[in-house]
Amino acid sequence: MNPTMTKKLLLTLLAWSIALIVFFPIFWMVLTGFKTEGEAVATPPSLFFEPTLAGYHTVMARADYLKFALNSIVISFGSTLLALIVAIPAAYSMAFLPTKRTQGTLLWMLSTKMLPPVGVLMPVYLLFRDMGLLDSQLGLTIIYMLMNLPIVVWMLYTFFKDIPKDILEAGRMDGAGTLQEVFYLLLPLTLPGIASTGLLSVILSWNEAFWSLNLTTSDAAPLTAFIASFSSPEGLFWAKLSAASTLAIAPILIFGWMTQKQMVRGLTFGAVK
Amino acid sequence: MATLQLNDIVKDFGGTQVIKGVDLEVKDREFVVFVGPSGCGKSTLMRMIAGLESTTSGEISIDGERINEVGPADRGLAMVFQSYALYPHMTVEDNMGFSLRLAKVKKAERREKVLAAARILQLEPLLDRKPRALSGGQRQRVAIGRAIVRNPSIFLFDEPLSNLDAALRVQMRIELARLHEELDATMIYVTHDQIEAMTMADKIVVLQDGLVEQIGSPMELYHHPCNRFVAGFIGSPKMNFLDVEVREASGEGINVALPGGDCRVPVDGSGVSAGDTLTLGIRPEHLKLDDAGPLTGKIVVIERLGGVTSLYLEHGDSEWILVADGDVAHRVHDQVRFSFDPTCGHLFKCDGEALSHLHRHPLVDIDRKQNRVSSPSDGQ
Numbered sequence A: 001m002n003p004t005m006t007k008k009l010l011l012t013l014l015a016w017s018i019a020l021i022v023f024f025p026i027f028w029m030v031l032t033g034f035k036t037e038g039e040a041v042a043t044p045p046s047l048f049f050e051p052t053l054a055g056y057h058t059v060m061a062r063a064d065y066l067k068f069a070l071n072s073i074v075i076s077f078g079s080t081l082l083a084l085i086v087a088i089p090a091a092y093s094m095a096f097l098p099t100k101r102t103q104g105t106l107l108w109m110l111s112t113k114m115l116p117p118v119g120v121l122m123p124v125y126l127l128f129r130d131m132g133l134l135d136s137q138l139g140l141t142i143i144y145m146l147m148n149l150p151i152v153v154w155m156l157y158t159f160f161k162d163i164p165k166d167i168l169e170a171g172r173m174d175g176a177g178t179l180q181e182v183f184y185l186l187l188p189l190t191l192p193g194i195a196s197t198g199l200l201s202v203i204l205s206w207n208e209a210f211w212s213l214n215l216t217t218s219d220a221a222p223l224t225a226f227i228a229s230f231s232s233p234e235g236l237f238w239a240k241l242s243a244a245s246t247l248a249i250a251p252i253l254i255f256g257w258m259t260q261k262q263m264v265r266g267l268t269f270g271a272v273k
Numbered sequence B: 001m002a003t004l005q006l007n008d009i010v011k012d013f014g015g016t017q018v019i020k021g022v023d024l025e026v027k028d029r030e031f032v033v034f035v036g037p038s039g040c041g042k043s044t045l046m047r048m049i050a051g052l053e054s055t056t057s058g059e060i061s062i063d064g065e066r067i068n069e070v071g072p073a074d075r076g077l078a079m080v081f082q083s084y085a086l087y088p089h090m091t092v093e094d095n096m097g098f099s100l101r102l103a104k105v106k107k108a109e110r111r112e113k114v115l116a117a118a119r120i121l122q123l124e125p126l127l128d129r130k131p132r133a134l135s136g137g138q139r140q141r142v143a144i145g146r147a148i149v150r151n152p153s154i155f156l157f158d159e160p161l162s163n164l165d166a167a168l169r170v171q172m173r174i175e176l177a178r179l180h181e182e183l184d185a186t187m188i189y190v191t192h193d194q195i196e197a198m199t200m201a202d203k204i205v206v207l208q209d210g211l212v213e214q215i216g217s218p219m220e221l222y223h224h225p226c227n228r229f230v231a232g233f234i235g236s237p238k239m240n241f242l243d244v245e246v247r248e249a250s251g252e253g254i255n256v257a258l259p260g261g262d263c264r265v266p267v268d269g270s271g272v273s274a275g276d277t278l279t280l281g282i283r284p285e286h287l288k289l290d291d292a293g294p295l296t297g298k299i300v301v302i303e304r305l306g307g308v309t310s311l312y313l314e315h316g317d318s319e320w321i322l323v324a325d326g327d328v329a330h331r332v333h334d335q336v337r338f339s340f341d342p343t344c345g346h347l348f349k350c351d352g353e354a355l356s357h358l359h360r361h362p363l364v365d366i367d368r369k370q371n372r373v374s375s376p377s378d379g380q
Helices: A005-032 A037-041 A055-064 A065-096 A102-114 A117-131 A136-163 A167-172 A178-189 A191-207 A210-215 A223-228 A238-258 A260-265 B042-050 B092-102 B107-120 B138-150 B166-183 B193-199 B218-223 B228-233 B368-374
Strands: B004-013 B018-026 B031-035 B057-062 B079-080 B152-159 B186-193 B203-208 B213-214 B240-249 B253-257 B261-265 B277-282 B287-289 B294-306 B308-315 B318-325 B335-340 B344-349
Touching: A005 A238, A037 A238, A055 A238, A065 A102, A065 A136, A065 A178, A065 A191, A065 A223, A065 A238, A102 A136, A117 A136, A117 A210, A117 B018, A117 B318, A136 A191, A167 A178, A167 B079, A178 A191, A178 A210, A178 B092, A191 A238, A191 A260, A210 A223, A223 A238, B004 B042, B018 B042, B018 B203, B018 B213, B031 B042, B031 B193, B031 B253, B042 B079, B042 B152, B042 B186, B079 B138, B092 B138, B107 B138, B107 B166, B138 B166, B166 B193, B186 B193, B203 B218, B203 B228, B213 B218, B213 B228, B228 B277, B228 B344, B240 B318, B253 B277, B287 B318, B294 B318, B308 B335
Parallel strands: B031 B186, B031 B203, B079 B152, B152 B186
Antiparallel strands: B004 B018, B004 B057, B203 B213, B240 B253, B240 B277, B253 B261, B277 B344, B287 B335, B294 B308, B294 B335, B308 B318
16 A cells, blocks of 8 residues: 555545544434433443434423524524625725725724623623513524624635625626625625635524523523423433433535535635635 | 717726827728727726726717716627627527617518628538637627627727637638728727737827827837837847947937947937937847847757748847747857848837937838738738
């Protein structure tokens, strides 16, 4: 075997091991979901067992899964759409009409992501209470939009910056106003980037638990709250909890799998011209 | 019909003046070339005409109407960018028809106009392709087509050939000249390549450091450069310069001292007195090998181009370039003597300004169109 082959083999092995390590908890969770409660806590854990749907039955009987799922879908897609609507003009002006403070603004926006959310929980909670946004889809949509806005603006900014200025100038010579420039040239050209930004925002919103647990109770509770509801009252029931978690991540997992090509294309967009 | 007038145009980028007061008149149907070294402001000047850069002061007018405040699309101009700037996500047809689509022209009419432009440029078979499936030359043509479709009063070309390989560049140069004749439109062309400027222009504008050095026909710039910069910039290989001492000066000419004896250059010598130092400029093609010549040098490099040979000579501190015919038998390190016809010489004062020739060259006022009447072949 020549050296390049060996290198390739080692890299493949490494990639597979990392993938397996990352994937293992999910695999184990799905497996546990099909066990009985007794098998779920058995030591040593059994890899081969008689699968049962008992956990799923209990979970589905005890809570309205579809309602939670619908909330998750509405909130994560809604917040993403809202974030894009706000971020596209923001990124446009930062990429094409920069000022002295543009870089500072970008860094400042990112710095807000370093603040622990619990630090602003109290004011946000009080604001939401007074505005009647507690336990509402709109409230969560807004808070998720705000949460993801820095990342969305950053990503769009980098994609927009990669667009040659000449193309937009040619558009301007051809008679395009700012809106036409954005809709006919900029958005089509950066579509892969925008799509992957949107997908990332959807996934982040879907998996967000802190705000959903603190700002919702039942009406607007998304799937993260659905999982949490199985952890508390009568102690931990691993099989049921795993079944609930599997149900909660299944949609986004399938969604992510379907769009992974788009994701990879978008995230490496610009890097390979 | 379109004339363009620039009146004391200034461009200031955050305290740095890049265009320092340019006056220029472009006549209807003229092919004007802005030429100069990089950073001279030629592209900025064009972008100001296009409306892509604001004008700090001064006035730009088209057909007598001030357009400083008019947006780029409403000036009736079309621009071809150096990078072509095609819209990568659109087909050739959509690229060319984009301006019409923005102007809400009906689809059928749009197609008709695009087809007409495509026919001129032989782009018809490529209309359904995306830019990435085109070669450099084809992209270039699409960019020109996009400009033609707009039916502009003035075409602007910003170094359109600099991304093409040498052979294609020559071909496109000829095509552009042909296009100018066919469209009979006013064209402004920016380049740093003096060959493009010489071959295509009716009028050349030589720029340096944001200022116009000279405006004139190609032959005028070649035979009567108004200063040392223009003399060195126009013509290839570069003009030779040598500091010389004045022996005697009058309105009928100046006698200057050369190593092998005096020589009389027929320029207006009023204001110059004996003992002054001037710079003598002679084009390499006006030097000739001559065993009785007043100048000597040792050959350092020989470039044989087939038809002509460039000799790089050294004599003391001075270096000379001499263009001789193709069958020079000399070798490197040979000592040669050479001479020149003093009527082809130029004299410059120490501030670079040229002393005017007593005789105007007969071809100075010929423009490109007249050129073509007498000789249909359009070569360099």
